Amino acid sequence: MKKFSEIEQFRHVVFNANQFFDHHGRPDNIRTLCFEGTVKLHGTNAGLRRFKGKYQPQSRNNIISVDNDNMEFAAFVESVPKKNWDKIFDLAAKWHRDGRLDRDFSYDPRPHAQDITFYGEWIGKGIQKNAGVCELADKQWVIFGLCIDGNWTTIRPTSHGLGLYEAGLREYNVHDILEASVFVVEIDFSNPEAAIPELMKYTDIVAEKCPWAERFGVIGPGEGIVWKAREWPCDSGLWFKTKNKKFMASKLKKTISVDPEKVKNIKECVDVVLTENRLNQGLDYLCEQNLDLEPKNIGTFLMWVAKDIKKEEGDTIAANGLEWKEVHKAVSKRARDFILERIARDGLTITG
Structure with a gap:
């Protein structure tokens, strides 16, 4: 199995971006990147891999099964007809071969797509606490990532999104994270502090009322936002999270900062x-x-x-x-x- 990449803190991405710009000789006056943010859902990481025709559910760290499950995700995978999973995985393989997917520029754009993993958040009652999505009566799997042949890829927005309608997966509560609000912020890495107020503004909006939970009639706080660079959406070194203070794992004076805490x-x-x-x-x-x-x-x-x-x-x-x-x-x-x-x-x- 391939684990989903860790999501960095803003200060780590500031360092990574400037290292990249320095390496490529980009001057200070052209160090601006546009970032797109999706709602960070408070659940448990869950993935589904297809390798040589066989399906393998996984948690963040383990391969799981109905007999050795994590929050009943493997049981959920088992409950969905195989033909529906086949459809979305076949679509991903086709889009990959057709060049419809963004990809890491460091690898062959047209591999055979033998090994495909979708990643998402498994959310709903009984999985986590203290967020709007934790009150959803029906559990959902919300897809936010895709890996093909060991390389991160991103589906470009289309009128059909991930192909969930074509695959008949919506009726099984499988969703695409892009169904909810997408926030956009430009960050000048020669002066990254200037972006913090806008990052905080959007994070506070989500903290006040989770856009994802609201879509399903639930009003409650959101965990935060995950940001990816629009120009390089597959570069995990440029992914970062901004969180509602209530959900942060560290007790920081500033929830978003450029430098480590003193x-x-x-x-x-x-x-x-x-x-x-x-x-x-x-x-x-x-x-x-x-x-x-x-x-x-x-x-x-x-x-x-x-x-x-x-x-x-x-x-x-x-x-x-x-x-x-x-x-x-x-x-x-x-x-x-x-x-x-x-x-x-x-x-x-x-x-x-």
Whole structure:
């Protein structure tokens, strides 16, 4: 399986974009890119792969099945007639061969399309909490990504979108993320701070009332927005997210920034990077792995938390002159206290 690419923070994309421009000798006065933003849905990552005619559902980290499921996504895939899945995968392969897909410029534009994976968010009641889409009575799979033969691709907008109508998949609650609002912001990477107010404006709009949930008669907050460069939509190094503060995994003074957060010491650093949201994401990871909330799985939980912090906030730790070894020690102690308290409070199981 190929996991869906991680979505960066804005400050990481500022660094990536300027590295790219420097490498290609682009001067400061022509470092502007247009970004398109789609609603970030608060659910669980779910994909469906077709390889040599066989279908394989997956969570963010695992191949799943009806017997080893994640939030009943594999059972959902099984419930949809194979002919409907065949139709949308065949359409994607045809569009790829016909050159109707945007693609990473670094690879052959016309491979055989033997290995296709659609990625999306599995949303609805019982999957997550505290967002508008969590109140949807019927679970939905909302597609936002496509990978063909190991390379990210993007379907250009057409009157038929992803081909969900042709495939008869709408009646099974399969959707395209582009059905909801798309936000557009121009970012001048020679002065990226200037784009922050507009990014915040749109993020606050979604935070106040999720456009996706509203389409289905539910009024509630949205998680945030995922942004991709219009010129290079398949370059995952130029994907970033802006979130409602309530859903952020780090406790930052500014929800969108160009530079890493300033902290005075290790305790303050841990306060910033180890939020309840991040700890709850660690519990979600245990659930995805079908691991019970019990002492023998504490090590797996602690490893996930540490890895996630190092990945997302490694630049913050380095920029403040802190040693990862010392931060890791403090993070592990606080995370261990959290999970022990949860085990004592909630009992044995968290598996879904």
